[in-house]
Amino acid sequence: MCASLGNCAYRWLMNLDVKTMFVVTIAVTAVLGLLLLYAWHQQRKISSLAWWGVAHLVACVAVVLISERGNLTSFWSVEVANALLFVSAGMIWNGARLFDGNKSSPVGIFGGAVAWLLAAQLTQFTSGVHEPVIFSSMIIAAYAFATAAEFWRGRHENLVSRLPLVVMLATHGALYLLRVPLALFVPGGKSEALFSTAWFGVIGLESLLYMIATAFILLALAKERAELEHKVAASVDPLTGIANRRAFLDSAVRSLNQRVRHPQPVSALLFDLDRFKSINDRYGHAVGDRVLRMFADIAAIELRSTDLLGRLGGEEFGAVLFGAEASSAVATAERIRNAFAASQPNGNDKGLISVSVGVATIAADETAEIETLLTRADEALYVAKARGRNRVEVADGYLGRSRERTKEALAAPAAAALVASPGIVPAETTLSDVLREKRTVPSGT
Numbered sequence: 001m002c003a004s005l006g007n008c009a010y011r012w013l014m015n016l017d018v019k020t021m022f023v024v025t026i027a028v029t030a031v032l033g034l035l036l037l038y039a040w041h042q043q044r045k046i047s048s049l050a051w052w053g054v055a056h057l058v059a060c061v062a063v064v065l066i067s068e069r070g071n072l073t074s075f076w077s078v079e080v081a082n083a084l085l086f087v088s089a090g091m092i093w094n095g096a097r098l099f100d101g102n103k104s105s106p107v108g109i110f111g112g113a114v115a116w117l118l119a120a121q122l123t124q125f126t127s128g129v130h131e132p133v134i135f136s137s138m139i140i141a142a143y144a145f146a147t148a149a150e151f152w153r154g155r156h157e158n159l160v161s162r163l164p165l166v167v168m169l170a171t172h173g174a175l176y177l178l179r180v181p182l183a184l185f186v187p188g189g190k191s192e193a194l195f196s197t198a199w200f201g202v203i204g205l206e207s208l209l210y211m212i213a214t215a216f217i218l219l220a221l222a223k224e225r226a227e228l229e230h231k232v233a234a235s236v237d238p239l240t241g242i243a244n245r246r247a248f249l250d251s252a253v254r255s256l257n258q259r260v261r262h263p264q265p266v267s268a269l270l271f272d273l274d275r276f277k278s279i280n281d282r283y284g285h286a287v288g289d290r291v292l293r294m295f296a297d298i299a300a301i302e303l304r305s306t307d308l309l310g311r312l313g314g315e316e317f318g319a320v321l322f323g324a325e326a327s328s329a330v331a332t333a334e335r336i337r338n339a340f341a342a343s344q345p346n347g348n349d350k351g352l353i354s355v356s357v358g359v360a361t362i363a364a365d366e367t368a369e370i371e372t373l374l375t376r377a378d379e380a381l382y383v384a385k386a387r388g389r390n391r392v393e394v395a396d397g398y399l400g401r402s403r404e405r406t407k408e409a410l411a412a413p414a415a416a417a418l419v420a421s422p423g424i425v426p427a428e429t430t431l432s433d434v435l436r437e438k439r440t441v442p443s444g445t
Helices: 004-014 018-040 047-067 074-099 106-120 122-128 131-155 162-177 179-185 187-196 199-237 247-262 276-281 285-302 325-342 370-386 403-410 414-421 431-436
Strands: 266-273 308-313 316-322 355-362 391-393
Touching: 018 047, 018 199, 047 074, 047 199, 074 106, 074 131, 074 199, 074 414, 106 131, 106 247, 122 131, 122 403, 131 179, 162 179, 162 199, 187 199, 199 247, 247 308, 247 370, 266 285, 266 325, 285 308, 285 316, 285 325, 316 325, 316 370, 325 355, 325 391, 355 370, 370 391
Parallel strands: 355 391
Antiparallel strands: 266 316, 266 355, 308 316
16 A cells, blocks of 8 residues: 555556557657648648648657667757657647748747757756756747647637647646756756656656647647638628628527617618619629629728628628617718718719618617518618619608608609609609519619
8 A cells, every 4th residue: 555645656657667658659649640631631721730740740750769768879869859849849839820820930940949959069958967857848838838828819719629728738838847846956866766757657648648639629629710611601701701691681680689688779771782783784793893892891891890781692781780770870871871982993983883771770679570670671772772872761761651751752852863764763653652663673773
């Protein structure tokens, strides 16, 4: 029986078979490196996987050299072997930088190895008992903490595996730093015994478990990144970079459902670029695409971060403004309309581009589905088209009114424009007539 738990642990570590530990570490490290390289082959966009895979193979070579200590000179089994371990740690750190879009750093990759090789040329360093242990531990710890910091800086990306990886890297660095006080405060003779037997067991076992765990977490992290990119690609309009129709409607539905807990007014804005078909026909689709991107950029600038914006199809865009009453929504729509009209892609064609906007609002105590809200905004948008385009109309300004008041709303000052514009309904037409004829108006108006 052991006198204490510490004595039991010490005796167990002393009895670890060193050769077996080396063989297992070499085999596992090589397999993990090949596994990471295979994952990179499947996902070439994530170059970090290649760096991490090669880093494990470099570490495998280093462990092979260390295992031959006694058969090889100290230059190979100590100096070169540790330098390769530091290069491996630097490559993992560099992979973390590339994973979050930072530039590769050759100085960071090879800095630790170069510092070690330079220090190894000093007689006082190589002849000391504690100096190599302290210096190598500090290099490994520095790389571990630096890698953890790189992953921590990218925490804004919603990847579940990122935090466990940061914790594991920081723990690995802390365990290596623990060697420094042990080397400083344990007497020379006991220090040599400690680092050659018990401490080797701790470091060897921890390093093996660390490599296994980090390799699988890195694989999980890359898989999450790929899945997130696919999810984003499925929800983002590739031309304008804003939400596509499906993502826009899904977000709007979720946000409207949350109004049960926090009642607030909601406004829907429906945008339709005027005469967009004629722009494509006259200037080509490249200019048309530029106009679409320009409108999306302008709308995104004018809207708040809490507002939803999406491309519903073709030249039609939608926005949902939470907490915005009709007056605020109209003011926002007017800012977007004016900014878009002022941004002509061709200076020689004044008035080439414009947008019509329909606005619909529900009060804080009202409930409505997103389809109903957009339908009301669409009706107001059609009225804006019927009254001459390049204007903002509010659904509540027309819906529910009598026939006579609707006539007044559709009358002057837009009467002349209505009569002169082909395909536009006359001013004396009521809203119900306008909506009845909606399907007959050519696309691209």
